[in-house]
Amino acid sequence: MKKLLIVLPLLVTLMSVNATAVTSTGDDNVQERVALWHQYPIMESSQTDALTPKCRKPTRAGDPDCWLELDNQPNCFVWSLGILNKHERDWYGECRNGVAEGRGVLLTKWRESRVVISVVGEGKFRSGKAHEKWTGRFHGGTLDGIAMEGSFSNGEVHGKWTTRYPDGEVETENYVNGVQQ
Secondary structure, three states: OOHHHHHHHHHOOOOOOHHHHHOOOOHHHHHHHHHHHHHHOOOOOHHHOOOOEEEEOOOOOOOOOOOOOOOOOOOOOOEOOOOOOOEEEEEEEEEEEEEEEEEEEEEEEEEEEEEEEEEEEEEEEEEEEEEEEEEEEOOOHHOOOOOEEEEEOOOOOOEEEEEEEEOOOEEEEEEEEOOOO
């Protein structure tokens, strides 16, 4: 349980890597989905003005949740759930009305000391908030090889979450509206 409490907030960040690294997840369809993001138009800033609060820059651990702009789709936002602005984050999916929408791949990366850590996540956004089933796999550093899957409801972890560690250990936790049970 202790490991899960450390890793679950990081899954929400679903860390960024380049398209070549994405294909290393073993899912041949990921590269196709990553290429699809070019189809989606850049949103006008007037469409995103109503999203409040926007994340301040730089964000810090413990900041309240806020709307965070994606790096690869200017004026497209996701509900942060603790994602920090120092993290790079790209959404390879649709952005509608200024927020991530539908199924896609969320890629995020950050640096700890001299090590780049990334998460490749696949799932669905509804109105810019993580929703329904998500899967994620960590790459790099002490988190390398950790895989997680579970569900969100309106941007909150909700339901059963399973974490699989490289050493074979498996942890399962249940959440209701973001609160561990």
